Amino acid sequence: xxxxxxxxxxxxxxxxxxxxxxxxxxxxxxxxxxxxxxxxxxxxxxxxxxxxxxxxxxxxxxxxxxxxxxxxxxxxxxxxxxxxxxxxxxxxxxxxxxxxxxxxxxxxxxxxxxxxxxxxxxxxxxxxxxxxxxxxxxxxxxxxxxxxxxxxxxxxxxxxxxxxxxxxxxxxxxxxxxxxxxxxxxxxxxxxxxxxxxxxxxxxxxxxxxxxxxxxxxxxxx
Amino acid sequence: xxxxxxxxxxxxxxxxxxxxxxxxxxxxxxxxxxxxxxxxxxxxxxxxxxxxxxxxxxxxxxxxxxxxxxxxxxxxxxxxxxxxxxxxxxxxxxxxxxxxxxxxxxxxxxxxxxxxxxxxxxxxxxxxxxxxxxxxxxxxxxxxxxxxxxxxxxxxxxxxxxxxxxxxxxxxxxxxxxxxxxxxxxxxxxxxxxxxxxxxxxxxxxxxxxxxxxxxxxxxxxxxxxxxxxxxxxxxxxxxxxx
Numbered sequence: 001x002x003x004x005x006x007x008x009x010x011x012x013x014x015x016x017x018x019x020x021x022x023x024x025x026x027x028x029x030x031x032x033x034x035x036x037x038x039x040x041x042x043x044x045x046x047x048x049x050x051x052x053x054x055x056x057x058x059x060x061x062x063x064x065x066x067x068x069x070x071x072x073x074x075x076x077x078x079x080x081x082x083x084x085x086x087x088x089x090x091x092x093x094x095x096x097x098x099x100x101x102x103x104x105x106x107x108x109x110x111x112x113x114x115x116x117x118x119x120x121x122x123x124x125x126x127x128x129x130x131x132x133x134x135x136x137x138x139x140x141x142x143x144x145x146x147x148x149x150x151x152x153x154x155x156x157x158x159x160x161x162x163x164x165x166x167x168x169x170x171x172x173x174x175x176x177x178x179x180x181x182x183x184x185x186x187x188x189x190x191x192x193x194x195x196x197x198x199x200x201x202x203x204x205x206x207x208x209x210x211x212x213x214x215x216x217x218x219x220x221x222x
Numbered sequence: 223x224x225x226x227x228x229x230x231x232x233x234x235x236x237x238x239x240x241x242x243x244x245x246x247x248x249x250x251x252x253x254x255x256x257x258x259x260x261x262x263x264x265x266x267x268x269x270x271x272x273x274x275x276x277x278x279x280x281x282x283x284x285x286x287x288x289x290x291x292x293x294x295x296x297x298x299x300x301x302x303x304x305x306x307x308x309x310x311x312x313x314x315x316x317x318x319x320x321x322x323x324x325x326x327x328x329x330x331x332x333x334x335x336x337x338x339x340x341x342x343x344x345x346x347x348x349x350x351x352x353x354x355x356x357x358x359x360x361x362x363x364x365x366x367x368x369x370x371x372x373x374x375x376x377x378x379x380x381x382x383x384x385x386x387x388x389x390x391x392x393x394x395x396x397x398x399x400x401x402x403x404x405x406x407x408x409x410x411x412x413x414x415x416x417x418x419x420x421x422x423x424x425x426x427x428x429x430x431x432x433x434x435x436x437x438x439x440x441x442x443x444x445x446x447x448x449x450x451x452x453x454x455x456x457x458x459x460x461x462x463x464x465x
Contacts, residue, residue: 050295063326064319067319077311108244117361120311
């Protein structure tokens with residue numbers, strides 16, 4: 001794929017503040033007149049209905065869970081992410097393939113299998129990882145939304161009978177996966193306990209050089 | 223019961239094509255998985271019906287499975303194909319989810335319980351379709367690495383030119399995807415069908431060795447094919463001592 005745009009993605013557990021940061025980045029880029037497109041995890045209209053039906057019925061196995069999320073991703077990738085990157089957009093992804101790697105591996109899918117399933121995706125230009133101690137992130141979530149959904153809490157893994165305890169253990173394991181991916185995948189780690197403005201400053205500084213890149217009207221010869 | 227006695231009943235551990243599924247890794251099965259592959263209108267369903275009748279008459283418990291029949295996504299795929307234009311990878315993954323759901327909830331439990339599972343297509347059609355649409359070969363084979371190896375896979379090999387007549391006899395119209403109309407092979411549906419089915423057939427021939435497919439001459443009459451298949455299945459069941 002000849003890609004002219006830029007792909008910026010955010011990762012981190014629920015409550016890490018990544019979506020807030022991506023929202024602010026989107027507004028800033030739009031303000032600067034950059035063509036921006038944002039894509040969120042598990043948001044393909046076509047797949048969403050089926051996934052949520054399966055989730056409600058508690059029918060999903062680690063393999064079908066993984067494949068349905070891959071279907072969602074592929075749909076957004078083929079329909080939006082890939083063509084928009086080719087058209088020169090800044091594509092912002094709220095969660096990317098690393099979310100699948102982390103969750104599916106924690107659920108017991110074979111790591112090599114999962115990585116191969118997603119290997120059609122291009123590597124992001126910048127991957128931010130919002131790192132927050134599990135207790136802080138979990139507290140942020142539990143204040144606003146006390147009722148946890150079955151898969152969200154990781155109840156399918158029999159970690160604990162208590163959804164809150166299960167959620168805590170599950171999120172802790174996901175953090176372990178993120179940490180092990182951080183180096184090999186070249187994540188830019190952001191301390192998610194800093195003030196929102198401080199974090200956003202770091203994010204924008206990191207993106208600034210990409211804007212310079214875009215300036216010359218004609219793409220470089222290859 | 224001793225371990226040896228189990229072996230006498232044909233109990234064995236599942237064997238995966240690739241990485242498999244972690245929590246099924248040591249699953250012991252005593253049933254048999256028999257697959258019939260072949261293009262649309264190749265006569266698969268007719269054959270499966272008569273084989274099922276015979277096997278049940280012989281006292282075997284039989285489970286029929288097929289594509290797009292999962293609780294989870296079976297109907298969703300049909301709806302999605304009507305209402306959205308799906309990308310190649312999206313469709314490939316969708317079918318894989320449908321297959322995985324049936325695989326884990328129907329095929330494996332039935333094999334554990336000692337059923338003969340007669341599958342109206344398995345992973346090979348899905349792989350062939352993906353390959354014919356130009357998806358990466360390693361990717362396609364890896365995708366189905368969670369599936370187990372069947373006991374036998376028959377492939378009804380029908381000449382595309384013979385096949386097209388059977389399609390017209392059955393439906394009097396060509397199916398959009400089965401004609402590869404999504405691929406822009408030709409503006410003419412008839413020609414597109416022939417090109418597409420030829421590609422599928424080539425992919426099947428290429429997979430023959432890798433997956434041990436048994437080609438069955440599908441250009442013959444329904445009865446001839448039926449006798450051929452039935453004889454091969456009888457020989458197989460006798461050989462493995464499936465009672």
